[in-house]
Amino acid sequence: MPFPNVRLANRPLHFLYLCDCSGSMAAQGKMQALNQAIRQSLPGMAEVARQNPEARVLVRAVSFADRASWHIAQPTPVEQLQWVDLQAGGVTAMGEALELVAAELRSPPMEERALPPVLVLISDGQPTDDFEAGLQSLLRQPWAQKAVRLAIAMGHDADLEVLQQFIGSDPGARGGGGLPVGEVPGASGQAPLHRPGKSPRRPLQASNATALAQYIQWASTAVVGAASMPASRVAGAAAEGNIPLPDLPPTVMDPTDDVGPLVW
């Protein structure tokens, strides 16, 4: 006779993509690259979800251009998710996208008990609407405060300042606010800040399709894993935020890395 048909009680883990679909995303195949990166990441994400019996991973997506709208409105179990391609065209209503997410992170409709949500904002430009207001209404929600907020900058025209505001302050940058994002340490006359390499608490700069795919895969697997079932701990790792974020993917030696600033 089999083991009784019971399983570990689990909590929902809401994973939300906020995808920039402005007109500039149509250039150099960026929109296609993002669609591909997300689609390719789904099997790995489903596998991580299965390995984490404590979590029920539910995916949604918001797209924003002239207006923001739900691309996937229903919280969808990752193994059932079919990614429909996003289309580029319009301006960058990022603030409105944050408003949409804020409304969904209110309780209800949010469950009473859950794992920290994961919000991934992907953009290649500057917001054209009231970003500040959107961010404020988002961060008024306790679930948004608890959320793991990640940002991916596509290409070099993305507004890193805005993406950093979405993530929140970077605890890796010592001495208060630190340097404005993107500024060369020491260039402003302030004391150089120690910022070793890239950090998940800063916008992840995807300057080519390979890097984008790696970051999307990392967010949808390693981060989902960390938010749903804790990973192995090492001594001395700073306890940052309410979920310790996993290492970023290794920088794979890619010929395009050394080609120049922009490969789009």
Place this chain on the structure above:
Amino acid sequence: MTWILPPGTSLRCGSLSAPLQVLRGLGGGTQGQVYEVELAGERLALKWYLPACISRDRRLPLRLAESIRATAPNDAFLWPIALLRPTPESAGLIRSREPGFGYLMDLRPAGYVGAHEHVGGHLAISLRNVLRAGFFLADAFHALHLRGLCYKDISLGNLFLEPSSGRILICDNDNVDVDGQDPGSVLGTPGFMAPEVLLGQARPGANSDLFSLAVLLFRLLTRHDPLRGQLELAIRCLDEPARRRLYGEDPVFIFDPADARNRPDPIEHAAALLTWPIYPEGLKALFEQSFCRGLREPGQRALTGQWRRALAAALDQRQLCPSCGQETFPEPGASGASCWNCGTALPAPLRLQLPHSQVIAAPENALHPHHFDPLLEEDLRRPLAQVEAHPSDAGVLGLRNLTGERWIAELASGERVPLEPGRTCNLAPVRALTTPAGPIAVLHPGRP
């Protein structure tokens, strides 16, 4: 997945005479990536570390080299076989800023699945095989601890099991170290870490392994977490600070007889409430020992040898419900026991009396050398006999001789019948068996 060792790469390493062919990537995490490789015609697994992991853990190559010299404590470990560093010519093939290093181990055989598949309710497995998996796990830690080693970071993620047999494999053996020798860098996985380690008051060692072992056994046996009850329900967002409270600052065992604050919720924690009553008292007592006093007093936790004994004893008590067929584990000699599944009263079973113990005659229950000789440790790897139902009449129970020697069965009539190796005899007319390991008396219920 971006592979730092692209499939098809032929890698030369200092310690190997032949090149290593990378066949395919098997998986990867934040520590490193695992590949299937071929070396001199043999298929093996290769774990290759990422630079971030290597820079965090400077003693890693030393520990691996020591483990490789020491060899595996027993066959449950996918143990490192060789430490590999690429030759200067091969280093350029590795798509990473620093070439790093890795180690070879055996491939995980087909049929083994991650323990999370069981805990997540994704696979069918018998209670017998769950108990056997628990036994093999305790047995593996027993062998490890007897060597003076400790594992430091056991969790569901590095345990694999074979549902059809209950055999286990433990992988990621790269944190194994001599107990107390070096603080090391790994602390463990929250939920499996001992409270004193989670709170930063102690470094992982054999005593914290015992806590992690108890958690893992509890999760295998109940598909639930020992510290998640009502106190978890009070937590809205289960994040790091909440986990620290639940597992470190104020941990309460959900079945603590003296502290009812954290009892399972009938709806949210139904698995624990359904499965806990299945198991014999001797086993439950070890959980209480480990999760009540043992939470704060590491020296009070149940030892590996105690777990082995209790799990082996539970298997000996296994009896099938005559009504629903479910596996039950009534206390020996207790009257009035009923099936946990359907409530049917369990009849007194046919029992096999051995020099050192008693085993219920239920299909798949087995006789082992330790049943005959009190000086032998519990071991489930070399059964001497197994109880089997007749292939066409499930009501007829027989005992199969799994040894290479002839046994003699003595019938109630006094007649003596030989039982050749591999043959099974119907137990109904048998009074006793004579085996080279010792005598077996067949105790029929209701017969003098």
